[in-house]
Amino acid sequence: GQSSLPSPENVQVHVVNTNFTLSWDYNGSDPNVTFSAEFQWPELEDTGWQELRGCQAVLGTACDFSAAISEYYDLHWLRVRAQEGPRASPWSRILEMVPEYVAQIGPPGLELQSTNGVIKVKVSPPEENQRKKMWINDLSFKYNLVFWENSSHAQLQSKTIFPVDTINDLAPDSIYCFKVQANLPSEAKQGLFSPISCVKTTQKAVNDPLCATNLSILALNMNFHLLWNTQENQEVNYNVQYLHGFLKSLNEDYSDKWLSVPRCENITRTWCNFSSIFTNLGFYYLRVQARRDSKSCLSREVKVDPLKINGIGPPGLRLDLSDASLHILISPPGGAEHDTMRDHYDLSYRILYWKKSSEGEVKQKEVRQTIATVPDVSPSTLYCVKVQAFSKPYNKSSAYSQQECIHTPAGGQRASLHPVLQLGREQGMPKFHVLSLKLPYINYLNQCIIIIAECSSLPLLQGFGAHPFSSPYLSAAEEPVENCCVIESMITEEGNQIDFTDYKHSKQSSQDSGNYSNDNNSSGSKGSKETLENEII
Template identity: 75%
Template sequence: GESSLQSPENVQVHVVNTNFTLSWDYSGSEPNVTFSAEFQWPGLEDTGWQELPGCQAVSAPGCDFSSAISEYYDAHYVRVRARAGPLLSPWSQPLEMVPEHLAQIGPPGLELQSTNGVMKIKVSPPEANQRKKMWIDDLSFKYNLVFWENSSHAQVQRKNIFPVDTIDDLAPDSTYCFKVQANLPLEGKQGLFSPISCVKTTQKVADLLCATNLSVLALNMKFHLLWSNQENQEVNYNVQYLYGFQKKLNDDYSDKWRSVPGCENITSTCCNFSSIITTTGFYYLRVQARGHNKSCFSREIKVDPLKTNGIGPPGVRLDLSDTLLHIIISPPGGPENEVMRDHYDLSYRILYWKNSSDKEEEVKQKEVKQTIAMVPDVSPSSLYCVKVQAFSEPYNKSSAYSQQECIHTPAGSRLPLLIFGIFMGALLVVLLVATPLVFVLYQAYNKIKYVFFPSCQPPLNIEGFGTQPFSSPYLPAAEEPVENCCVIESMITEEGNEIDFTAYKHSKQSSRDSGNYSNDNNSSGSKGSKETLEKEIM
């Protein structure tokens, strides 16, 4: 076709939930001008540009093409041109858009009901009951309620609410207007407000049976719920709790309340509900009063354990060592309270001073993370006092100071004399133990040396007898070479003389005792005997 028409300009796409609208500007003045649009996305690359459903031959500078888009996280491209009879304009510059990036959160649904002076509110997600959804996780929405009294002096109020919630303290018999918006804080998206709805509040009927002035007293993870009784007559109470996450659901949670163990059908106005508390999540509590054949629920109170809980003072113990003051700290709640130790990241602020009656001493301060601290260079014969405070920087909480603990340091230090005394005592003990030990070792050494390494040598006439080496008499008899010679007691020579070896045996044994032998007849006899024996053997 001919190209004498101007191209559409300022092409834009508007997305609310899954509703897509295309708009543009056209400055031409030709009559009977119509517009058509085409789109393209990665799934259609093979077929090129396709006609955009809902945007063909439209006369207005805009069209709805919600039915054409089903992939909300892919990039899409759109373009528009004008037609007037046979005349066609060039295509506009292609516009790139990612549906999820452009999408706005639509207005949520809002239902209101006033009962006994309380406004009950129910909010439905922006895409409730829709088949196609841009926002898959309905539970991620945070709802911002804006309300005001419909009067000339109206003051706008804002409140973050759950899908099912209540508003108290509204003026009775007054008209209030409400609107609500759904937001996704993590994605930085704020939704559109719902249409304004106005409701007249009802008169609140006072019920003296209901528990009032609910408060929570919590210290070191010990939780107590307190309330007031409006009647002097006996009333039974039942304390109930609800897990906080159940209020985030879009369902009615009225049947999800549970009774606190140990706080059922009680007459006192106090309940210890520590047994239900954990460090994850938060809770809601309420008190049901029963009497006179009727019952009444109190207002709800929210409990976030780690935020509601208070930190108690720590325990303190003092000890002395030389010139050091040791401060031993017990975490609040005692060492068995792991929640206080592990979840609050506790630090300790220590105040210490020298308690002197004659002058006012400066109070010194130190902060530590450990449960043991030391104060150096304390003065002798002085009274030192300490008190400690626990605090948690992550939770911006601090305890009261502990009770003042004091300790008296001993008189002047005798440390050098004490060290010298210990040294001398140790030295004396070493001497008393070492002297007998050395003596015993020395005697054992002499015995061993005497037995195995004798210093004396036998006479030459015995040492050289035969070819047998000299042996110690202390060796066993089986090992003495001399026994090999004692088998023969005597022998008769050819001449008939008897040679007696007893003398030789005796002299060999005696040689170990005296070591001195004379060269008299015995020596000659021994020599003769030796010669005769050799001849006999030959």
């Protein structure tokens, strides 16, 4: 018949790490009532509801079912009912649960050691040495330490710490209390605090004049210098040491992991260039060990995050002219070979240029390439330029470069060589001709350039994709003996690559007339823009 027992209400689950507790409310007055729970999860759908181990014939309104759950990332369904003899209540409303989602982070372990006026702290992960774990990666935890002086006017202080850390600046001969929690910021989870532990500080040793003080860092273009002050009038030997920052995140003692900075061992000067230690771009810690005779003293540590503390220096700048265009050639801060500055900072360049001879406005141009062009410059005019490098991702910028100026030639005079041609001349290229094709979509120089040389042993243009040239119209037996060179392609200001390998060229002897034409022009040389210019070298 119909049961007179009421159903359990307000069914809840409480999870800390891998400890599971089911609780409920019961409004009945039956003295001998017991409770039983069942669960189901996707893998058991075919077999239906199963008894929840640890929650059968329970006398109270809570039970521990930790042993029954082994899958922490799957959805589970739970329900409870009351029983008295043969009578049973209807099942409660079904509770849905994903263990990892509802679980709380348990309290971590905390050890304290008082020495020399400071407190050394060691924190162990919440599930250390447990076989079953809710939190797979202990290194993901961030530890929040709360501490206060045990007095009537106590003020709570909070600090994010490493598993092994030191708390400084505490009053001597005073009792301080501590508690710590483990958090997972990536999952927006805050853990439970550890039990409170208290310890008394000791007297701090008298400030040793041997110790290096006031450590500071100067950093520019990935060149790093550590500076410090000495308190001694006598000569002191210093050894600068560094520690990879990730070692502090491990749950182990790192005191024997410090390394000496090359060329900063047993020195008497009070500075050290430590640029060579950066084998990767993680963060580091530095300290200075001072020694004289048998005495030794370690300075405080300083944290170094290379890309954050590094300053960007002004870029290099060179100007050139060709036709009616001003070409601005930029050298990245630290030099073109400095990969870190170029790659990690994602540098852009802010160019200011103006006519020096008048009170004309200063114009600005921002580019990501190291070559920029100002077209249609005025003849017989002094143009001045300065450039600033900046990094949007790091919100950093350099000072402006030194101002550079260049005077454009009078109208009708030939401008200096195009930078590509100038490079060829500087590399010892003999006579060559230029095939100039005006293309409206080319931003950089508004020209494609093919260099066809009258050479016997022509050097390749380094960095411009040059290759030995041979005519597509001649058989191997008819090919000329000379080795000539064609620039395959060129990168435009907007990053478009123009490929010249599809252009065909007719056979020319070494007694060159200087007139070549694009194969698309079947009428030959007629003085159009497609014809070759006269010899320029």
